[in-house]
Amino acid sequence: MDTLEHSEASELTAMAEAGAAYADATGTLVEVDATAAALLGAAAADIVGTAVADRLAVVEGQGWDGGDSGALARWQGVAVVRGSDPPRRLLVARLRLPGAASVWSFKDASAEERRRAKLTSRLMALDASFSGIAMADTAGALTYVNASFLEMWGHASADEVLGRSATDFWVAPEEAATVLQRTLRGAGWRGELVALRADGEEFIVELSASLITDGAGAPIAVLGSFVDVTERHRATSARRSEQERLRQAVRVAHLGIFDHDHRADSVYWSARQRAIYGFTADEEVTLEKFLACVHPDDLERIGGAVARAHSSASDGLFDAEHRILRRDGAVRWVKTRSQTFFDEDRALVRTVGAVMDVTEERRAADERERLQVRLAHAQRLESIGLLAGGVAHDFNNMLAVILGNAELMRTRVVHDALLAEDLADVVVAAEHARDVTRQLLTFSRRQVVEARPIAVNDVLGKATSALGRLLGEDVVLEFLPGDDLWTIEMDPSQLEHVLMNLATNARDAMPRGGRITVETANVRIDESYCRNEVGFEPGDYVLLVVSDTGTGMDPETVERVFEPFFTTKEMGHGTGLGLSTVHGIVTQAHGIVHVGSEPGVGTTFKIYLPRLDVDGLPALFVDDATAVVEPGTVLLVEDEPLVRKMTTAMLSSLGLTVIVAQNPHEALEVAGGDAHVDLLLTDVVMPEMSGPTLRQRVGAVRPTLPVLFMSGYAPNIVVHHGVLDDVQLLQKPFTLRDLAAAIRSARGDA
Template sequence: MSRPEFFPSHQRPARLLCHSLLWVWSTILLAVLVGAMVSWLYVQQRQTLRTALSELENIRQARIDLCKGFLHVSLAGSPDSPFGQPEGLSLLQQAITSFDQALAGFGGVEKDSASAFQRSVADFAGRLQEWKGGGMSEPVQGVALRIAFHELERQADVIDTQTQRHLLRLSARLDTQFALALCGATLLLTAICGVVFYAGRTRDAFEAASRKSEDRLRQAMEATSDGLWDWNVQTDEVYFSPAYWRMLGYEPGGFKGTPQSWADLLHPDDREQALAVSRGCIENRCGNFEMEFRLRARNGDWKWILGRGKAISRDARGRALRMIGTHVDITERKRTEEALRASEAQFRAIFEVASVGIVQVDPRDGQMIRYNDKFREITGYQDEELRAMRFPEMTHPEDRQVDWQIFSSAARGETPDYRNEKRYIRKDGSIIWVRLNASFIRDDAGRPLRTVAICEDITERRQAEEEREKLQMQLIQAQKMESVGRLAGGIAHDFNNMLGVILGHTEIALGQLDENHPVYFDFKQIRTAAERAATLTRQLLAFARRQTVAPRMLDLNATVAGMLKILRRLIGENIQLAWLPGPDLWPVKLDPSQIDQILANLCVNARDAIADVGKVTIETKNMVVDAACSAYDAGYQPGEYVLLAVSDNGQGMDKETVDQIFEPFFTTKGAGRGTGLGLATVYGIVKQNNGYINVYSEPGKGTTFKIYLPRHAGPADSSQTAGAAETPRGLGETVLLVEDEEALLKMTGRMLEMEGYAVLAARTPEEAIRLSEEHPGAIHLLLTDVVMPGMNGRELSERIQRLRPATKSLFMSGYTANVIAHHGVLDEGVQFVQKPFSRQELAAKVSAVLATSV
């Protein structure tokens, strides 16, 4: 606020009036007289000016005391505040007294202004007394006191202005007197200059004091950030404090000071409620109010406001005449609350809908505090049950001690967090695998307050891992079989050819010698050793599923019954053989000789497992393997099977032995008592026929082998039980013999000739084709090796068939190499004799093939 200057700012230069002596003396005299008069007047006016300045200083000091006291009273509530309420009240009372004394002796103020100022002083004194007496609630009293303070300050400004004007008039009068005295006398000029100089300094001091007072007042008003309002309900005018305008981003006077202007700033969703609360206070339905609403700021943003108000005067009917209150900006608090609510809602949503179990645990004792639906689903327990439990109680007893040690170590901070996979016992008693990851909420000292854990059901994963391990073992077993199969296939062809030559010539020699001949026994030993070698080769091929077989539909009960005599002789008289055939047994399809191999190997193993006397049980029955069984053991496929079970009550086996019994060359028997290929052969036969084998054994309780053979639709082949007839001799039929091994070629040709057949011998397929083309007569049978250089036996058969359609074919080999068989199973209509063979086996097979129709 600009203020007028006390004195003119220009200097008046001294002037020479007249040089005449008379004028000089007259001037001097006049100057002396004027100077004396001015001096007297100056003394009088100076006294008056000093009095006015003193009173003005008193008023200003009173204003300073008023501001200081108001600041003390306003800021006395904070614990670290340097202001005290008693000191503030003392300064306020001193200021009021000073105002009264100053106005009583001051004559430079207009009467109306003095009266108005006295009323403001009285009003402020009354408000102060009410505030001290606590007649009203503290917020409303504070607002009323502030308003009275502002009114008193305004009236003080009026008094200050009038005082300044009075001083200016007084100063001007002194200026005039000084100018006249300056014209008359140097003394008067000097006096007037001194007065001017003194008045200038006085003015500067006054203005500095005024600025300081204004700064203090402004600081006092800015010390509070609350927006103040004062509503005159009768005139519908509202006063808003500077802080109120700043709060909404407006300059003072940015909108009209009316209730309607304020209502226009209300958020549409809050307007009705806010106006209803205001009307309720006006109509005396409530003494004061507090509410939250939104106001539109100047930049268009909505600010949350905490509004408080009170009616401080009412008419006879109780209707409010004047209301005061405060508005506090709580936008940031609202945003923080909203963020907290959103965070809590997000956490609650994640907590409840998470696909994993979440549980909060007291780390001191493991008590469960909070958990989500997924955790209840995983464990099977209800709320009240979980609240009464500690998490170690759900842990499997075998895992409990180690798990608590891991948890306690993490709780003590020895490890960063808790991670473990363990077993839980569900409410229904079932056991599941879970994976737990937990973090700890700690206090400032590092002590754990809460544990938040994520629980995941990994039962299926663990089962999958176990299944993967099982499949891995099966793969290893298959690889072993493949390796043995490659070995067997590699040696079978040449080895069986050599064995064939040995067996053939041995039989020929035995046929030509008398039993009493000195070398007859030696030849029998040679034949026995060769037969054992041939059996060993067949076992290798059987294990590797490369044994060549001719499957047919069988009645398993009839096949087993036909083997009982042989099996009883095999196991001995001290072991009982029990036969339990199942009724209405389904047919199966496989080579009968393979049934013989299975039963012989299993019964021999059962015999060796029984120390003295014991029992071997063979039983059959129909079985249906459902999806549940196949899920339990991945090796089984759902379907209908015929069960062949062989049990004994011998010494049994432990788990480690059971895991290895099907491995080739693995044996628990002593040296010279077994090759380790018996059970491997059984395993290979079962797998070759798409079946499954299961072993159950316990030490001291015996062993049970269960073989599941797939059911085959159709009737059983009755020819399997027919007795063996005498093999007829040949009638001179021509046999085209093809064999790349010369020794075996000569030996086989000699056998055929001894059985009455005419033989055309060829070492190569090309030579056989040439003989077929050149031979003038009929060729009744082609007897050819399967694996030969240049052309295999099947291709040769097809070439001969084109030349001589009536010629029948019989294949011989120690290893078919999938030429006439697939996975060891002969193709439909293919006739085959396994090397090495005896003269009788060869004669029987040739006779049987010649007896078939083309």
């Protein structure tokens, strides 16, 4: 073999990846490397000079006759090393060189088969993998994809994707290109990208990309592994949304959250929980510290409830409302609900729960209860007032007979001084009784009043001047009038009566003397205040405050202070109608009266009177000191026989002609006839028809006929809260002078 041929053969041998040998044209081996000698099972020196056919027996492959003459230029197959035990199979390749010499290559077929089997196994594993697997060459073209990749991207076969750019399968191809280039630089990449299915649907993929290199480290391919994490993202998003909703709900509900890990003996309190209890953000929390915050009056109950919830025999539930003492000393009400969990051996594991500050809710509940009590009290007073009004009505009818007849008898016994004096005593006693019934009527808001615009400071200023002399030297009366006080609508005498009753009550509560303070001011009541106070309506009020430094009252006494005939004074030292009269007067004026008192400290009455926003009402009638009237005819309608008889006599004594009707129907017959009538005098409350209805019926036939009502009390059909609707009313019982003045006013006599 010449030098060139040998040089070429040596180069080919050196470049061979397996065992290599060189044979001449006759098939005799002239050069064998160490790998080939090892594979052929002999030393290289022993092999050189022997024929290839003597060393190998062909098992697979065609065109090789054992020598070189006439054989194919290129040949490969499987041969068995002769004499090997067990038989060694070799992969054999031959290349004929110019000049009939040849180069041989040998590989261990068993190792190659194992390598191929391993590779096949790996490929099968890749194909069976749940993860999508793809391989791209260095140009980015796909060279391999597994079944999961095809399913993930929605393709029917590999033919649809092989050869396409690896960047074609993503919503943002530029991002995929960046990943590919980074991987080709050897950096590798792991992260998430949004992929695009064959039908256009988007999904999220977790991608892990790595570089494949050859033995020299040169890049030959990029391998990618893909996991569809769309559902995981949805679940995570849903969980985050749920957690966010929970956080928002906890925040809106102002809930504090706690978690006690009993095994680790660690306690977690949320920021809201710490704020409720007054703990700082970095302060350590323990069960003992929690119990130390429980109000002493609730500690035994709450401590027992906690112990029961932690007992292995319990259901682990804790649900309680209790007070706590914050670090700043404030007392708060909290509602706590928790669940304790146990392991299979009923050992404590953890306790989780929530806390809500319910202080304001408790206050609101207490306030509602207080308002309900006050409402019940007001309703009770209303019921008592209705009863008192009814009693006063009946009693006034009897007093009308007594007082009227006594006055008539006095006019007939002018020559009997002793009898006249006795009758005068009867009149005085009847008038005193009338005053009592009028107090009852005031309490029941049935007393007729002459309401008009008044300046409160002027009325009270005059009244306090007079009171100062009546209260005694050991009582200091101080009047503090407010500036620019608003005008109110009220009967000034009743306002004086209110002050008189409150001042005398205050004096009696200060047996050793003291101070009574009378104050006035303008106040504006808004809707929020009205929601917490029974009877109030939003608006402007004049506030009258009467306070004393007396003995004060306990809550039970305050509860009953406005009830008629209720008194704490000794027998004979009070009727028990003073404060009930005050309540009636103030309520009749659309006002509100509040009382606050504490034993040993004193009492304060606050009276709210609405600011005037309408013109004052006209006076009922003009009083007169004389019992004289112009002659005329009166149609008298009265269903009570004794009152009817007495009133007839009184009218006759005034020189008036009287037509008597026992009921409204008789009066209508008279009014429909030809009889001359100057005045209709009728009772208000009658069984068959009320006085106002009778006036309306009579007015239909005699529209100009004056009408004068008389009543033992003024019900709502005549009086709205005690203020007359442009009618003339004579209050029973009445004197001759009262009767004469009312008739003159009703007829408009000069």
